Amino acid sequence: MPSPRPARKAAPLDTASPDTKSRIIDAAEHLFMEHGFEATSLRSLTAAASVNLAAVNYHFGSKEELFQSVLTRRLDPMNQERIGLLERLEREAGEKPVSCEKLISAMLIPALRLARDEKRGGKNFLRLLGRAYADPAPFIRHFLSENYAEMIGRFKDAFLLALPHLTRQELTWRLHFVMGALSYTVSGTDALKLLQQAMPNDRENDELLIQRLAPFLVAGLKAPAVGDTKKLELVSGD
Amino acid sequence: MPSPRPARKAAPLDTASPDTKSRIIDAAEHLFMEHGFEATSLRSLTAAASVNLAAVNYHFGSKEELFQSVLTRRLDPMNQERIGLLERLEREAGEKPVSCEKLISAMLIPALRLARDEKRGGKNFLRLLGRAYADPAPFIRHFLSENYAEMIGRFKDAFLLALPHLTRQELTWRLHFVMGALSYTVSGTDALKLLQQAMPNDRENDELLIQRLAPFLVAGLKAPAVGDTKKLELVSGD
DNA sequence: GCCCGATTCAAACGCTCGTTTGAATCATCG
DNA sequence: CGATGATTCAAACGAGCGTTTGAATCGGGC
Numbered sequence: 001m002p003s004p005r006p007a008r009k010a011a012p013l014d015t016a017s018p019d020t021k022s023r024i025i026d027a028a029e030h031l032f033m034e035h036g037f038e039a040t041s042l043r044s045l046t047a048a049a050s051v052n053l054a055a056v057n058y059h060f061g062s063k064e065e066l067f068q069s070v071l072t073r074r075l076d077p078m079n080q081e082r083i084g085l086l087e088r089l090e091r092e093a094g095e096k097p098v099s100c101e102k103l104i105s106a107m108l109i110p111a112l113r114l115a116r117d118e119k120r121g122g123k124n125f126l127r128l129l130g131r132a133y134a135d136p137a138p139f140i141r142h143f144l145s146e147n148y149a150e151m152i153g154r155f156k157d158a159f160l161l162a163l164p165h166l167t168r169q170e171l172t173w174r175l176h177f178v179m180g181a182l183s184y185t186v187s188g189t190d191a192l193k194l195l196q197q198a199m200p201n202d203r204e205n206d207e208l209l210i211q212r213l214a215p216f217l218v219a220g221l222k223a224p225a226v227g228d229t230k231k232l233e234l235v236s237g238d
Numbered sequence: 239m240p241s242p243r244p245a246r247k248a249a250p251l252d253t254a255s256p257d258t259k260s261r262i263i264d265a266a267e268h269l270f271m272e273h274g275f276e277a278t279s280l281r282s283l284t285a286a287a288s289v290n291l292a293a294v295n296y297h298f299g300s301k302e303e304l305f306q307s308v309l310t311r312r313l314d315p316m317n318q319e320r321i322g323l324l325e326r327l328e329r330e331a332g333e334k335p336v337s338c339e340k341l342i343s344a345m346l347i348p349a350l351r352l353a354r355d356e357k358r359g360g361k362n363f364l365r366l367l368g369r370a371y372a373d374p375a376p377f378i379r380h381f382l383s384e385n386y387a388e389m390i391g392r393f394k395d396a397f398l399l400a401l402p403h404l405t406r407q408e409l410t411w412r413l414h415f416v417m418g419a420l421s422y423t424v425s426g427t428d429a430l431k432l433l434q435q436a437m438p439n440d441r442e443n444d445e446l447l448i449q450r451l452a453p454f455l456v457a458g459l460k461a462p463a464v465g466d467t468k469k470l471e472l473v474s475g476d
Numbered sequence: 477g478c479c480c481g482a483t484t485c486a487a488a489c490g491c492t493c494g495t496t497t498g499a500a501t502c503a504t505c506g
Numbered sequence: 507c508g509a510t511g512a513t514t515c516a517a518a519c520g521a522g523c524g525t526t527t528g529a530a531t532c533g534g535g536c
Contacts, residue, residue: 036374038276052515134372136274173450177419184418212411212464219461220454290485295525
């Protein structure tokens with residue numbers, strides 16, 4: 001055993017050829033988004049990237065760690081951008097709470113920017129992310145909750161000020177609905193066909209999608225609190 | 239080859255022992271919901287059901303057909319119930335359109351009933367369904383769009399009457415958001431921890447969940463159409 | 477009591493998977 | 507140039523997968 005092989009988890013060195021690692025991560029993003037994590041084999045992945053089969057384990061340690069690298073590369077900057085926008089809004093608003101519309105914008109705009117940046121993953125990545133939300137694998141769940149915790153917490157505090165009629169618990173639910181609609185929408189394309197109406201395919205995309213989503217979400221967030229409205233009626237008696 | 243083995247796709251006969259098929263389908267629902275389709279092996283599944291490994295292929299033809307049977311068993315009655323409620327509402331309303339609130343109730347109540355019926359799958363099944371929505375496997379996508387087409391189409395027509403300020407295309411988008419929030423919410427539990435606040439775990443469940451979701455969705459559906467509201471502002475210039 | 481189709485069973489088939497190995501190659505620097 | 511460590515490579519490992527096979531077992535009808 002003459003060579004000091006990297007011990008399964010530590011990256012070898014930062015002098016590593018950027019080409020191989022990049023080609024792997026680019027091919028992985030594309031294939032994971034197309035077939036999902038489990039259904040993407042390292043053999044097809046390394047073939048698509050034109051690298052050796054062993055390169056993934058050498059450079060990333062394991063298939064799971066490669067997946068986390070794929071997510072981190074886009075997710076981290078996007079959530080940082082969201083927090084940055086939020087902080088600017090809070091600075092501009094001074095003492096007053098930031099409006100609900102602006103908060104939603106600050107959440108959606110970084111996702112929109114990412115979706116439009118085709119060179120760096122674009123919609124493909126957002127679909128991958130939307131699917132990861134629904135994945136039962138524990139390592140994915142842990143990864144997502146760790147990577148979203150700070151951003152969601154910051155926005156929840158801001159929304160609490162913008163929507164004083166909501167309790168913290170009520171708002172938690174509603175932000176959950178917001179994330180659901182967003183992740184589901186964004187993981188779409190194929191899913192859209194569930195609604196069995198072809199959508200105009202290119203001009204209609206991305207920007208308009210989010211401009212349709214934002215008013216929907218804002219109206220939902222502003223709805224009266226549960227206690228204030230009548231209970232969900234059984235459909236029977238009128 | 240003395241025995242007329244079922245030709246891979248045709249069910250053998252309806253005289254088949256109900257026990258084996260039922261035990262398979264029950265174990266499958268539980269394991270698919272816990273680990274997903276790909277990550278559930280027929281070996282662990284048949285072991286959990288206490289049947290022979292070959293029984294799945296004998297009674298269902300393949301793992302994929304078993305999965306579809308698992309979904310159909312719950313999905314078909316639930317969507318039939320939704321359509322039944324819708325038809326009753328339309329009959330009761332006579333000439334007038336059915337209200338948005340009642341339409342949403344008619345979509346949510348059958349899901350709520352199913353979620354509360356622990357004996358027959360309950361929340362487990364809805365989580366499984368929520369995950370299937372985000373699955374990229376083509377056979378799952380085809381199955382879902384076929385099984386939802388009729389229900390979604392009927393409700394879309396009814397919502398169009400209840401929300402005359404929306405174009406058909408705008409409504410298609412909003413129903414998409416509705417299904418997103420619903421499927422994401424219902425596939426939750428683990429996902430809830432993304433919002434990093436423990437929810438009261440049992441009393442808070444199911445019924446209250448949907449009673450929180452309904453006002454959110456109704457408000458979103460009733461929001462002004464996109465053209466009527468100002469465009470999503472870039473966050474910069476106030 | 478025997479037959480025959482339906483069902484169960486243990487075993488195997490053929491394949492793909494993620495990972496590991498150890499030698500070959502490459503790049504850098506003394 | 508020779509040494510050293512990083513990287514690539516072909517090959518194999520061991521395990522698990524969905525499915526198929528053909529014989530064993532079961533159970534009702536003649």
